[in-house]
Structures are given as structure tokens and as C-alpha cells.
Amino acid sequence: MNKQEEHKVDNNNQLVKSSSNNLNIINLLDEKQLAAAEVFLKKIIASDKGGIKSVNEGLAVLMRANDLNLPFSTCIEHIHVINGKTGVDVHIIKSLLSRAGVIWEMSKDYAPQYQYTDGNTIYLETQLPEYVVRCRTPKEAEEKTTDDKVGVYPLRYYADLKGNMFNELELNAQCVKCINRFQAITVAKEGKYPVLRVPAQPIDFVTEYTFKRYKVINGKEREITAKGHFSFTEAQTAELFTKDTYKKYARIMIANRAFVFGARDIADDLIMGVMETSELDVVVGNTNPSTDYYEDYTEIKD
Structure with missing residues (x-):
């Protein structure tokens, strides 16, 4: 098991390199070194490397790198x-967590969420009460139901020959459940109302990460855990699908947001309160967002 290795950050306004290479250290309070840094940044801007557009932006990145x-x-x-x-x-963010020995796993990968029922009430999978027990079939749900527990099973859906869809609680006595379309056509000719079983419709998609970290507190090693999750519905509520990246790469962007939420819970001392780029873009209300910082997401879309 990986143990956390605490990293000390130099607070003397210097850019400290964590690698073993003897890289230059820039003292941001030294006017000569600051002037040299500005000259270097102008060369970076001229080369279009990294997307910084001004010396001030470069210095802001430099200070954040320092932090x-x-x-x-x-x-x-x-x-x-x-x-x-x-x-x-x-x-x-992933690099910072890895460097400190934080480990994680994706416990839900854009997992579809469905509706469940006990035969009378419909429950959302994302909002199941603690007293509910998920089962596979109505028979199993009936066996698990007690005075303290309620067994529920996935809500079944049906469609008629015109494509109109109904859940099982919406069917009435005139509906005839058919096993295939041929039987449904035959039943319809008899003046009855045939319906066919169709796949359940997901109500949401959720991505969830589980984090684990070891820290020494008061001389004792403690295991700390946290979860980060984000869903399609939450992204819709936040109006994130107005952005092309969420429209094209919803699974990846939702996973990134779920990861950041969990990372902030378990290691905000490592992230230092900094926001993830797409998250910051929403918070500051940028009306003309740059798409440069989204390019790396497209490389991992598969």
C-alpha cells in the first residue's frame, strides 16, 4: 500500500522544483530575477507555448506553480x-495526489441509473432511502420486504405497436403483454391492446471515485477516505451542456468533475484551493472561453 509522503512547500516566494534536476530558482521578490523572468516570458509568448498571452498571465502561472x-x-x-x-x-490535480500517495479507483464509470418499484411506488436509483433493499425480481423483492425493509426491483417498461412507452404501473386490464411483434400484431387483430417489453430507460448517468489517503496525525497513522461523484443531471442543472466540450465529451467531463470534487475533499491541502480549469470557467462566468485547455480531453475520449 502506498503511504503518503508529505512535501514541504517553500514559502519564500521561490519557484521550487520537486524533481532531482538542478533547475533555476526564481526569486519573485528580486527585481533583477523578476526582470529576467519577464524577458523569458516574452519569449514564451512569442512561441505560443502554453497559451499565455501576456507577461502578467505568465507571472500568474509562475506564482501558482510556486504555490x-x-x-x-x-x-x-x-x-x-x-x-x-x-x-x-x-x-x-492527479499528479499532486499521486505524488502524496493518495490512491483512487473509479467505482462508477458513467453508470446508468434506473427507476425501481415495490409494485406500488416508484423510486429513483439516485435517491433510494436507507430502508430500501435492491432486488433483481419482484419475487425476490417480496421475500426481502419486512416491517423495517422494502424490497424493490427495476421498473419494467413496455411499448405499443405505435411506439408509445409505458411503465408497468401504467398498464391496465386491457393491455396484453406479448413476447414478440408477430404475437402483438395477432393480438391487435383480435381487438385487444398489445404491448411489448422494452429496455428500461435510464434516468441519469453517474460517475463516482473512491479515494484513500494515509496521514500521520498526532503521531498516529490514519486512513482517510472520501468519495467524489457527479452526474449528467447535475451537469444539466448547472447548464454545462451549453459548452461544446460537455456536448461532445460528456462522459469524460463528468468524470473529471467527479474526480475534482473527491480530490478536494481528501487533499485540499495539496491542491491549495485551486479550481479545475473548466470549473473555474463556469464560476467566473467567462463569456468568451478559450478552448485551448480542453484539447487534452479529446486525446483520451476513447
């Missing part, structure tokens, strides 16, 4: 300035 104890050469490609505020992409 996070990260190499500037990496940060200019993974830290972005939006309306004067810096945000990091999810790869930087």
Missing part, C-alpha cells in the same frame, strides 16, 4: 488564466 511546488515548464501547458484567475487541469 503547488511544480515545474514552470509543465505549468504553462496545464495551468490557465481565466479572467485574471488561475485554474489547473485535472492532470495536474
Whole structure:
């Protein structure tokens, strides 16, 4: 099991490199070094590397790199300035957690969520009460139902020959359940109302991460756990699908948001309160967001 290795951050306004390479240290309070840094940043801007558009943006990235104890050469490609505020992409957050020995696993990968029923009431899978026991069939649900527990099973859906869809609680005595379309046509000719079983319709899609971290507190090692989750419905509520990246790569973007929420819970001391870039873009209300920081998501869409 990986143990956490605490990293000390230099608070002397210096860019400290965490690698073993003897890279230059820039003292941001030294006027000569600051002037040299500005000259270097102008060369970076001229090369279009990292997407920084001004010296001030470059200095903002430099200071954020200092806070996070990260190499500037990496940060200019993974830290972005939006309306004067810096945000990091999810790869930087994962790197910070990995460096400190935080481990995680994706416990739900854009998992479809369905409706359940006990035969009378419909329950949403995302909002199941504690007294509910999920079962596979009505018979199993009936066996699990007690004075303290209610067994529920996946709500079944049916469609008529015109494609109109109904759940099982909406069917009446005139409906005849058929096993195939041929039988349904035969039943319809007899003046009855045939319906065919169709796949259940998901009500939401959820991604969830489970995090684990080991820390020494008061001389004792403790295991800390946290969960981060985000759903399609939450993204819709936040109006995130107005952005092309969410429309094209919903699964990836929702996974990134779920990861960041969990990472912030378990390791905000490592992330230092910084926001993920797409998250920051929403918070500051940027009306003309740059798409540069989304390019790396398209590379992992498969």
C-alpha cells in the first residue's frame, strides 16, 4: 500500500522544483530575477507555448506553480488564466495526489441509473432511502420486504405497436403483454391492446471515485477516505451542456468533475484551493472561453 509522503512547500516566494534536476530558482521578490523572468516570458509568448498571452498571465502561472511546488515548464501547458484567475487541469490535480500517495479507483464509470418499484411506488436509483433493499425480481423483492425493509426491483417498461412507452404501473386490464411483434400484431387483430417489453430507460448517468489517503496525525497513522461523484443531471442543472466540450465529451467531463470534487475533499491541502480549469470557467462566468485547455480531453475520449 502506498503511504503518503508529505512535501514541504517553500514559502519564500521561490519557484521550487520537486524533481532531482538542478533547475533555476526564481526569486519573485528580486527585481533583477523578476526582470529576467519577464524577458523569458516574452519569449514564451512569442512561441505560443502554453497559451499565455501576456507577461502578467505568465507571472500568474509562475506564482501558482510556486504555490503547488511544480515545474514552470509543465505549468504553462496545464495551468490557465481565466479572467485574471488561475485554474489547473485535472492532470495536474492527479499528479499532486499521486505524488502524496493518495490512491483512487473509479467505482462508477458513467453508470446508468434506473427507476425501481415495490409494485406500488416508484423510486429513483439516485435517491433510494436507507430502508430500501435492491432486488433483481419482484419475487425476490417480496421475500426481502419486512416491517423495517422494502424490497424493490427495476421498473419494467413496455411499448405499443405505435411506439408509445409505458411503465408497468401504467398498464391496465386491457393491455396484453406479448413476447414478440408477430404475437402483438395477432393480438391487435383480435381487438385487444398489445404491448411489448422494452429496455428500461435510464434516468441519469453517474460517475463516482473512491479515494484513500494515509496521514500521520498526532503521531498516529490514519486512513482517510472520501468519495467524489457527479452526474449528467447535475451537469444539466448547472447548464454545462451549453459548452461544446460537455456536448461532445460528456462522459469524460463528468468524470473529471467527479474526480475534482473527491480530490478536494481528501487533499485540499495539496491542491491549495485551486479550481479545475473548466470549473473555474463556469464560476467566473467567462463569456468568451478559450478552448485551448480542453484539447487534452479529446486525446483520451476513447
